[in-house]
Amino acid sequence: MVSYIGEMAVTKKRWLSKPSFKEGVAVAQTIPGATAMQTAAYVGLRIRGVSGAAAAYIGFGLPAFLLMLGLSAVYGATHSSPASLSVFRGLQVIVVAIIAKAAFTFGRSTVKAWQDAVIALAAAVYIALGGNPILAIAADAAAGLLLYGRNAGIGETGKSHETPSLHSTTRPVLLIVLIALAGLAALLLVSRRLFDLSVLMLRVDMFAFGGGFASVPVMLHEVVGARHWMSTRVFMDGIAMGQVTPGPIVITATFVGYQIAGIAGALAATVYIFFPSFVILALIVPRFDGVKANPYFQCAMKGVLASFVGLLLAVTLRFGLAVPWTPASALVACGAFTALMLKVEVPWVVIPGAIVSMIVFR
Numbered sequence: 001m002v003s004y005i006g007e008m009a010v011t012k013k014r015w016l017s018k019p020s021f022k023e024g025v026a027v028a029q030t031i032p033g034a035t036a037m038q039t040a041a042y043v044g045l046r047i048r049g050v051s052g053a054a055a056a057y058i059g060f061g062l063p064a065f066l067l068m069l070g071l072s073a074v075y076g077a078t079h080s081s082p083a084s085l086s087v088f089r090g091l092q093v094i095v096v097a098i099i100a101k102a103a104f105t106f107g108r109s110t111v112k113a114w115q116d117a118v119i120a121l122a123a124a125v126y127i128a129l130g131g132n133p134i135l136a137i138a139a140d141a142a143a144g145l146l147l148y149g150r151n152a153g154i155g156e157t158g159k160s161h162e163t164p165s166l167h168s169t170t171r172p173v174l175l176i177v178l179i180a181l182a183g184l185a186a187l188l189l190v191s192r193r194l195f196d197l198s199v200l201m202l203r204v205d206m207f208a209f210g211g212g213f214a215s216v217p218v219m220l221h222e223v224v225g226a227r228h229w230m231s232t233r234v235f236m237d238g239i240a241m242g243q244v245t246p247g248p249i250v251i252t253a254t255f256v257g258y259q260i261a262g263i264a265g266a267l268a269a270t271v272y273i274f275f276p277s278f279v280i281l282a283l284i285v286p287r288f289d290g291v292k293a294n295p296y297f298q299c300a301m302k303g304v305l306a307s308f309v310g311l312l313l314a315v316t317l318r319f320g321l322a323v324p325w326t327p328a329s330a331l332v333a334c335g336a337f338t339a340l341m342l343k344v345e346v347p348w349v350v351i352p353g354a355i356v357s358m359i360v361f362r
Contacts, residue, residue, distance in 0.1 A: 144303020
């Protein structure tokens with residue numbers, strides 16, 4: 001999706017120069033949130049300020065939200081039928097393959113030294129033993145400061161490319177924050193469950209460094225482990241449906257919200273899962289060069305990114321233990337993993353997998 005956004009913004013529309021767009025991708029990869037959605041918001045921010053970023057955010061996320069809302073409603077009405085049980089039995093093992101592939105890809109690009117491997121392994125063991133992923137991320141940020149040294153990870157900062165001034169983003173962002181806080185206060189008065197759901201999603205997004213897949217361990221822990229709002233298998237069904245929508249994996253929040261509190265829950269969860277990363281993007285862009293060059297930030301970020309390799313490995317293990325394995329399901333999982341490694345697009349793995357599952361697992 002990032003490449004499609006770049007083609008539109010740089011080649012077709014000529015809204016940004018190529019160096020400026022590359023800087024935007026670097027920002028999106030550095031801060032929390034889904035990388036493609038953050039990149040789209042960066043383009044909007046550069047050409048129309050905070051209102052442009054908001055328009056890009058809403059435009060990018062709305063189709064996925066509407067599709068996921070519809071799929072969640074259908075799931076709620078049909079998930080206990082024999083055909084649906086067959087489909088999701090297969091989709092659950094495909095989700096194991098998707099997360100395993102994400103862990104492999106993330107690990108291949110992140111684990112470069114023994115320090116990376118130590119942090120990743122420690123995080124995996126801690127989460128596998130039932131630890132809190134937020135504590136793991138914080139601890140691994142501190143470990144990064146200790147293990148990598150003051151000058152680790154510092155590269156050429158280069159020049160910023162017509163980056164908006166801080167003054168141009170601070171005031172509208174503060175207004176948006178006040179509106180969001182007022183919304184939380186209203187939810188607290190109306191429904192404590194909606195309030196808790198919204199705060200949970202805020203917390204998930206704030207720790208989703210490294211892209212949308214990084215939100216999965218935190219959301220799984222909060223929704224399944226800490227609050228017991230749904231089972232691991234139901235959560236995996238939400239991930240499977242999220243993978244056939246044209247949006248980031250964090251759109252699973254819409255499914256979670258719908259299962260907990262209907263349409264109101266889906267809307268609240270979706271708004272607040274994207275809110276922190278939007279605010280961070282709008283505030284960080286004007287000072288990104290300074291943040292990027294900070295040696296302490298670089299070391300801490302290396303620790304955080306290494307931790308997500310371990311977190312995704314632990315989630316793969318947990319998902320794998322949650323599904324019933326048979327020779328047929330193992331074959332489906334291996335086929336899905338192979339297809340993903342051959343760079344087949346995820347929807348073209350999930351949709352045929354659902355059809356095969358309906359036949360194999362009936």
